[in-house]
Amino acid sequence: MNAAVLDAAGSGFASRNRALNEWVAEVARLTLPDRIHWCDGSQAEYDALLAQMQQEGTLLPLDTETHPGCWLHRSDPHDVARVEHLTFVCTENQAAAGPNNHWMAPAEAHARMDALFKGCMRGRTLYVVPYCMGPIDSPLARCGVEITDSPYVVANMRLMTRMGAAALVRIEEEGRKSDATFVKGLHSIGELDPERRFIMHFPEELSIKSYGSGYGGNALLGKKCHALRIASWQAQQEGWLAEHMLIVGIENPEGETHYIAAAFPSACGKTNLAMLIPPESYREKGWKVWTVGDDICWMRPGADGRLYAINPEAGYFGVAPGTGANSNANALASIQRDTIYTNVALTRDNQPWWEGLDGRVPATDWQGKPYDPANGPAAHPNSRFTVSARQCPSYSQRAEDAQGVPISAIVFGGRRASLVPLVFEARDWTHGVLIGAAMGSETTAAAAGAVGVMRRDPMAMKPFCGYNFADYFSHWLSFDQAGAKLPKIFHVNWFRKGDDGKFLWPGFGDNLRVLEWIIGRVKGEAGAVETPIGHLPAANHLDLDGIALSDEASAKLFGFDPAGWQAEFDSIGEYLDGYGRRMPQALKDEQRRIAAGLA
Numbered sequence: 001m002n003a004a005v006l007d008a009a010g011s012g013f014a015s016r017n018r019a020l021n022e023w024v025a026e027v028a029r030l031t032l033p034d035r036i037h038w039c040d041g042s043q044a045e046y047d048a049l050l051a052q053m054q055q056e057g058t059l060l061p062l063d064t065e066t067h068p069g070c071w072l073h074r075s076d077p078h079d080v081a082r083v084e085h086l087t088f089v090c091t092e093n094q095a096a097a098g099p100n101n102h103w104m105a106p107a108e109a110h111a112r113m114d115a116l117f118k119g120c121m122r123g124r125t126l127y128v129v130p131y132c133m134g135p136i137d138s139p140l141a142r143c144g145v146e147i148t149d150s151p152y153v154v155a156n157m158r159l160m161t162r163m164g165a166a167a168l169v170r171i172e173e174e175g176r177k178s179d180a181t182f183v184k185g186l187h188s189i190g191e192l193d194p195e196r197r198f199i200m201h202f203p204e205e206l207s208i209k210s211y212g213s214g215y216g217g218n219a220l221l222g223k224k225c226h227a228l229r230i231a232s233w234q235a236q237q238e239g240w241l242a243e244h245m246l247i248v249g250i251e252n253p254e255g256e257t258h259y260i261a262a263a264f265p266s267a268c269g270k271t272n273l274a275m276l277i278p279p280e281s282y283r284e285k286g287w288k289v290w291t292v293g294d295d296i297c298w299m300r301p302g303a304d305g306r307l308y309a310i311n312p313e314a315g316y317f318g319v320a321p322g323t324g325a326n327s328n329a330n331a332l333a334s335i336q337r338d339t340i341y342t343n344v345a346l347t348r349d350n351q352p353w354w355e356g357l358d359g360r361v362p363a364t365d366w367q368g369k370p371y372d373p374a375n376g377p378a379a380h381p382n383s384r385f386t387v388s389a390r391q392c393p394s395y396s397q398r399a400e401d402a403q404g405v406p407i408s409a410i411v412f413g414g415r416r417a418s419l420v421p422l423v424f425e426a427r428d429w430t431h432g433v434l435i436g437a438a439m440g441s442e443t444t445a446a447a448a449g450a451v452g453v454m455r456r457d458p459m460a461m462k463p464f465c466g467y468n469f470a471d472y473f474s475h476w477l478s479f480d481q482a483g484a485k486l487p488k489i490f491h492v493n494w495f496r497k498g499d500d501g502k503f504l505w506p507g508f509g510d511n512l513r514v515l516e517w518i519i520g521r522v523k524g525e526a527g528a529v530e531t532p533i534g535h536l537p538a539a540n541h542l543d544l545d546g547i548a549l550s551d552e553a554s555a556k557l558f559g560f561d562p563a564g565w566q567a568e569f570d571s572i573g574e575y576l577d578g579y580g581r582r583m584p585q586a587l588k589d590e591q592r593r594i595a596a597g598l599a
């Protein structure tokens, strides 16, 4: 054992931040671990954790020839996705959490959680995981500490965040200036009992308590819990934005790079768009794509009035199924080594496998049983890979830029089988905020519950906004100030289907054709047609060379159906009214203006 380990009684290693030391001691008194381990984030520590999990049987080594440094973790079969119905925002005043969140009074939530945490780490190690969300030297970055009893969580946090000694130094330095600047996240896998599982957020205290799940967004507290739910609250108070967005750099043949931030719900292709490989004709002309982030974006206005963005994460926790040579060759290349797989299937020769991966066939399903198609897919539909962002061939060096990248365009999008065209542009910022607020999407396997049900998912933040959506929309509107040079806002829909139920747009690499039009609009070069719902391209405004669209596809992807949109705007109006008087008038006025234009 190294020097950073001390017994639960307390002596030995501690940090130079008193609030942190006191919190660790207090948690240890409640949870009664056998050991405490302060994580330094080193390779040796990571290797030791992996070896320990291998010994315990919770991590299985994959073929070391084809997949060096790769591991499979099988989670409990009842613990495979985020649990939105067990996720709460606990503010003193219920209205602050809003109708978009489940709410519990902080005192009650603490009492419930502390009862669960009582003695839960007996026989276990308590890991103290200091982490930094964002480049360690970035003024936009924020730190947190997760306490967990799961070595799987520690290993994933090392891939997903800047975890360990450097983060602790930043926390100590910030602690000298003011108290409790870091987010406190307490996590235990508990008994993995769905009946004893809660994810609680206390934005006013900058703290999180999560019990009973070891899975992704429930357990890696730096991700959705901190970087979205708590950070969105902090951002509202401090004048920035914490968003469920990828960040991608598009370099044109002239060598000019535009950064685009795009919000899509979980499992709707953020990772694929962030790592897009241009169609061959674009590659020949010199187009390049640079990945800054695939899931979360923190943005704030810079001195020049533009919005600057960082990716607070350092890794990807991507959906495996559907990741293939055609859909996302960059992701596939990234995960050939030093990757943790969760709930994928295995081939006979111990390679990871999922639906959408060509070539080999599965032998063992995600639960470790011999594969039988009668039992459903071989890989769980929400199976994942965790990998360091640096392993991505399209990784952008600007992801390390402390000042962030300037954002040229913001894109909203969901899964909409009908009505919504391929792309349209907002007239101005207020209209763009309405487009984001009105976003709808069909649900996916990323969260427990029914799949394919259309729901409103404003700005893809329905499961992640740590406060009242009405206040969140007001906050978005507030960026439209004198001197601001805001990005243009767009809406896209890659998922429009034809009468035969098949997708009308090829998607993936061909989405660059849409991004090119978006950049063209930003530069004032590309054409568009004005409609009540915004500016739409006609088919000839996009470069469609090399793809064959049927007449039905062209009509639906570039068309606009007034009667359908009238009904949509009635439904949007009802949705906004659901937030009562808190909903900003400017947004309601915008909805009415467009509805009137459609009538």
Ligand code: SAT
Binding pocket: 081, 082, 215, 216, 217, 218, 223, 224, 266, 267, 317, 446, 447
């Ligand atoms: O499980 S996660 O929340 O980390 C992934 C997602 O749903 O976006």
Ligand code: MN
Binding pocket: 244, 265, 266, 267, 295
């Ligand atoms: Mn996500």
